[in-house]
Amino acid sequence: TYVVTENCIRCKFTDCVEVCPVDCFYAGENFLVINPDECIDCGVCEPECPAEAIFPDSDNRAAPWIEINAKYSTQWPNMTRKIDAMPDAEEWKDKPGKAAMLSE
Ligand code: SF4
Numbered sequence: 001t002y003v004v005t006e007n008c009i010r011c012k013f014t015d016c017v018e019v020c021p022v023d024c025f026y027a028g029e030n031f032l033v034i035n036p037d038e039c040i041d042c043g044v045c046e047p048e049c050p051a052e053a054i055f056p057d058s059d060n061r062a063a064p065w066i067e068i069n070a071k072y073s074t075q076w077p078n079m080t081r082k083i084d085a086m087p088d089a090e091e092w093k094d095k096p097g098k099a100a101m102l103s104e
């Protein structure tokens with residue numbers, strides 16, 4: 001499965017949802033997650049994210065986020081169409097230390 005990680009927080013560009021063939025993205029207030037049971041590992045979302053937030057679960061950068069994606073993808077609503085990025089997305093893009101800002 002592919003995994004959404006910290007770089008998505010406070011950005012939510014949502015280019016990823018537009019390309020996913022199985023619509024397996026789920027949206028929280030300031031972060032998106034992928035449902036690991038639905039993702040077919042096609043990889044098309046990874047290069048689409050302007051914040052480079054998406055990695056395969058085999059990547060070390062995905063490890064701390066695997067459980068978070070699994071958990072919230074069963075709680076948050078499904079998202080299938082691109083919407084506007086968050087207002088300060090460009091400002092927060094590439095900023096480190098956003099993990100604690102995840103809205104649950
Ligand atoms: Fe969707 Fe493919 Fe990305 Fe999985 S890897 S979330 S199936 S676009």
Ligand code: F3S
Nearest residue numbers: 008013014015016049
């Ligand atoms: Fe987040 Fe990137 Fe998608 S910022 S909403 S993972 S395009």
